[in-house]
Amino acid sequence: MSKRSPLVQSVERAVSILKSFSASEPELGVGEISRRVGIPKSTVFRLLATLEEDNLISQDPDTGLYRLGIELLVLANNAMISTDLQRVARPILRHLARDLNETVTLTILDAQDVVNLELFASPERMIMRVGWVGRRMPVHATSSGKAIIAFKTEEEQKNILPSELEGYTPQTVTNHSQLKTDLLQVREKGYAIALEELESGLNALAVPIRNHEGEVIACVSVSGPSHRFTEKYVYEIIPSVLKTSTQLSSELGYRNGF
Amino acid sequence: MSKRSPLVQSVERAVSILKSFSASEPELGVGEISRRVGIPKSTVFRLLATLEEDNLISQDPDTGLYRLGIELLVLANNAMISTDLQRVARPILRHLARDLNETVTLTILDAQDVVNLELFASPERMIMRVGWVGRRMPVHATSSGKAIIAFKTEEEQKNILPSELEGYTPQTVTNHSQLKTDLLQVREKGYAIALEELESGLNALAVPIRNHEGEVIACVSVSGPSHRFTEKYVYEIIPSVLKTSTQLSSELGYRNGF
DNA sequence: AACGCTGTTCCGCTAAGCGAAACAGCGTTA
DNA sequence: TAACGCTGTTTCGCTTAGCGGAACAGCGTT
Numbered sequence: 293m294s295k296r297s298p299l300v301q302s303v304e305r306a307v308s309i310l311k312s313f314s315a316s317e318p319e320l321g322v323g324e325i326s327r328r329v330g331i332p333k334s335t336v337f338r339l340l341a342t343l344e345e346d347n348l349i350s351q352d353p354d355t356g357l358y359r360l361g362i363e364l365l366v367l368a369n370n371a372m373i374s375t376d377l378q379r380v381a382r383p384i385l386r387h388l389a390r391d392l393n394e395t396v397t398l399t400i401l402d403a404q405d406v407v408n409l410e411l412f413a414s415p416e417r418m419i420m421r422v423g424w425v426g427r428r429m430p431v432h433a434t435s436s437g438k439a440i441i442a443f444k445t446e447e448e449q450k451n452i453l454p455s456e457l458e459g460y461t462p463q464t465v466t467n468h469s470q471l472k473t474d475l476l477q478v479r480e481k482g483y484a485i486a487l488e489e490l491e492s493g494l495n496a497l498a499v500p501i502r503n504h505e506g507e508v509i510a511c512v513s514v515s516g517p518s519h520r521f522t523e524k525y526v527y528e529i530i531p532s533v534l535k536t537s538t539q540l541s542s543e544l545g546y547r548n549g550f
Numbered sequence: 551m552s553k554r555s556p557l558v559q560s561v562e563r564a565v566s567i568l569k570s571f572s573a574s575e576p577e578l579g580v581g582e583i584s585r586r587v588g589i590p591k592s593t594v595f596r597l598l599a600t601l602e603e604d605n606l607i608s609q610d611p612d613t614g615l616y617r618l619g620i621e622l623l624v625l626a627n628n629a630m631i632s633t634d635l636q637r638v639a640r641p642i643l644r645h646l647a648r649d650l651n652e653t654v655t656l657t658i659l660d661a662q663d664v665v666n667l668e669l670f671a672s673p674e675r676m677i678m679r680v681g682w683v684g685r686r687m688p689v690h691a692t693s694s695g696k697a698i699i700a701f702k703t704e705e706e707q708k709n710i711l712p713s714e715l716e717g718y719t720p721q722t723v724t725n726h727s728q729l730k731t732d733l734l735q736v737r738e739k740g741y742a743i744a745l746e747e748l749e750s751g752l753n754a755l756a757v758p759i760r761n762h763e764g765e766v767i768a769c770v771s772v773s774g775p776s777h778r779f780t781e782k783y784v785y786e787i788i789p790s791v792l793k794t795s796t797q798l799s800s801e802l803g804y805r806n807g808f
Numbered sequence: 809a810a811c812g813c814t815g816t817t818c819c820g821c822t823a824a825g826c827g828a829a830a831c832a833g834c835g836t837t838a
Numbered sequence: 839t840a841a842c843g844c845t846g847t848t849t850c851g852c853t854t855a856g857c858g859g860a861a862c863a864g865c866g867t868t
Binding site: 299300302303304306307308310313315318341342343345346347348359360361362364365366367370371390400402403407409414424425426427 | 558560561565568569571572576596597600603604605606619620624625626627628629658665672683684685686
């Protein structure tokens, strides 16, 4: 959301520096950061020094490279105990994860991606645990993304989806009209399935969660490796996940079934 | 660490605003933040607007109160795939969590607190899952804190420990000389135990992890509710956790036993 | 030795950021 | 109903915080 009041440029720059790191590129130098965010090296250096003072950034003394610091974990921890949705969802999704013995997440739409807010999984099932909470994922290549945007207007969908749908695997839907058809089906059936669309070997099922106004605000997603979480098994657990979503939506004040 | 180069005041202020939120007080108003961080309201307002633009902060439109935003979860996610320690520790601690069927964490010392970097637990065991990764805890009232500082010099211990040891439960050690005795025992036995010291009903065992230089850089901690994770059971699993720590330390290049 | 890159420091300049004061709105009280 | 006390938000004159180009120190490579 664009605020009318002037913003603080130094803070905007500091945040864009924080955002320049990724899970796939956790370590960057001053020059590389300068190039990526378009800020002169001396300015980047000063901003990094400030972030380092508060442990949002740390520097490897051997290589001189910078990385995100653990104070971000602390701030994220403080950020997590937040909404009614999360408080209501936790016991219900924990129960579902125990029943299914697969990875269960609570996922929301944020700008043009979906992001996991909560994760429930057994340690032996957490093969892909790294990165789940806080992980941003493309809307078109995930069951979560489809489960949420299927219930948006066409105008909203157009604003959310990029013009070029990136293909992450051979199974990713990269054709806009095919995606549109898929979204109509999601709307009709009340759930979305993604079979190896985001990553090879990863299957997922997602069901939307509605608030008291009937608006889709999040979804429950179940995922696992395709050798275990087979297409057949995905279909078997649909009733269970639909029921969980209905229970959650109901506790949030939603009064209609599908 | 104090940098000599001048820091950016606006960024320092923005970070102190982020730090003013806590798990126990997730929502604050402009005036309250202004009082807490000692910055005039108009300045706080402008800094909040900037942080909101990047979703590090969000404002409840109904109440006007502010809370930490989900971009912090995204940044924390990107921060997590970081050190050799974590990469080495993950499979080993996952295995331990499966064997023990209790909550297992990887914990480090950060300034004057201990902070959990990784968490492994079954969904049905995650009663206290909320807040673990990124949670800051007092050194003197946790098995993790004791397991780590026991191997510091007395000078370092003095710098780490607050002059007044806060009592969180009747069992918390709040006397400096008693704590000193406890730390000597930890050093001798190679592990630390905290029985209901941080929270009533919470027991924990922690064992230090050494790097290739023999320096204690983290610890493995196992915790659970005292009705299940009884004192008797805590003692039963000591060999298992010691073995895990030895394995971890060994993979980090440490070449001696205790 | 020269080169190319890195992270880091310096310092003159200027506009970004500050903060006091005021405003608009809301809930409470008399 | 008016006054009050608090909130979040806006304005604008002032000044120094922050900028960024240039230079430096160090390191690895040729």
